[in-house]
Amino acid sequence: MMLPYLALAAILFSIGLFGVLTRRNTIGILMSLELMFNAVNINFVTFNKFIWTDGLVGQMFAIFIVVVAAAEAVVGLAIVLLLYRNWQGIDTDHVSVMKW
Amino acid sequence: MGEPGIVFWILSIVILVSGFMVVSLKNIFHCALFLILCLFSVAGIFILLGAEFLAAAQVLIYVGAVAILMIFAIMLTSNLASEKIQQSNENVLVGFFVCVTFAISAVMLLAKTYEGVWGRMTITEPLPSQNIATLGKYLMTKFMLPFEVVSVLLLAAMIGAIVLARKESA
Numbered sequence: 001m002m003l004p005y006l007a008l009a010a011i012l013f014s015i016g017l018f019g020v021l022t023r024r025n026t027i028g029i030l031m032s033l034e035l036m037f038n039a040v041n042i043n044f045v046t047f048n049k050f051i052w053t054d055g056l057v058g059q060m061f062a063i064f065i066v067v068v069a070a071a072e073a074v075v076g077l078a079i080v081l082l083l084y085r086n087w088q089g090i091d092t093d094h095v096s097v098m099k100w
Numbered sequence: 101m102g103e104p105g106i107v108f109w110i111l112s113i114v115i116l117v118s119g120f121m122v123v124s125l126k127n128i129f130h131c132a133l134f135l136i137l138c139l140f141s142v143a144g145i146f147i148l149l150g151a152e153f154l155a156a157a158q159v160l161i162y163v164g165a166v167a168i169l170m171i172f173a174i175m176l177t178s179n180l181a182s183e184k185i186q187q188s189n190e191n192v193l194v195g196f197f198v199c200v201t202f203a204i205s206a207v208m209l210l211a212k213t214y215e216g217v218w219g220r221m222t223i224t225e226p227l228p229s230q231n232i233a234t235l236g237k238y239l240m241t242k243f244m245l246p247f248e249v250v251s252v253l254l255l256a257a258m259i260g261a262i263v264l265a266r267k268e269s270a
Contacts, residue, residue, distance in 0.1 A: 002218070003214050005145070007210060008115065008116070011116060014203035014206070015119040016198070017199050017202060018123050018195050019123030019196040021194075022189040022192055023189060031132065035119050035122060035135075045146055045149045048151075049149045049151075049220075049227060050151075051218060055226060056231070056235055059151045060217075060238050060239075063153075065212060066161055067160075068250070069166070070257075071256075071257035072257075073166045073170070074169065074257050074258065075194055075264070078260070078261040078262075078264035080173055080177060081176060084176070
């Protein structure tokens with residue numbers, strides 16, 4: 001019965017989406033993104049267990065997602081530090097230079 | 101395949117409550133701590149689903165590296181005692197409406213698809229018993245090219261982070 005796992009992943013994804021849409025703090029947005037990545041990983045592993053593909057391909061995909069999420073977090077936090085150095089604040093409404 | 105047991109329900113309640121705390125608390129440092137709890141529970145879900153290596157990697161990479169990196173960034177960008185650590189959300193009502201709609205429609209869609217398609221495709225044979233050995237074989241055979249590409253991606257991310265965070269004058 002894989003439906004509870006999929007429902008858990010969908011709700012966790014929605015919580016992350018809520019965070020990305022409403023947070024004003026840049027680090028808060030990055031943390032919500034991590035929640036969404038985790039929801040996607042739960043989905044991959046669930047399908048790998050309950051619907052036969054070929055061995056552990058779903059888990060392999062999830063591992064690559066973890067790697068990409070780590071790279072994304074590193075670059076994102078470097079950008080956050082740069083923002084803080086230039087604007088003395090990391091709220092998204094401080095960063096409006098490219099808005100017209 | 102039976103119903104998921106009591107462990108699954110406990111873990112999912114912990115995941116959902118701590119996930120909601122991550123997106124709703126005012127103090128961003130507390131948010132980071134709840135994020136760690138949430139990622140730990142997701143590792144538990146991975147173990148329930150027979151992905152032992154992924155659970156270990158989740159604890160090592162997310163809890164050990166990404167969450168600590170978040171806490172470092174929080175400490176570097178705001179004084180813990182000051183008001184700056186407080187954060188607020190905007191457009192909460194609109195965001196809440198969008199996300200609740202998304203969640204309900206996604207769950208209904210999953211239930212329908214499960215009835216129609218996936219329920220018949222569900223298999224009963226177990227996963228390969230040697231989780232780590234199988235994954236290692238995949239990395240050296242079927243997933244050789246993605247493995248190399250992802251290492252280049254990690255190198256690029258590292259160089260990019262160094263270049264971004266470096267002081268201009270140095």
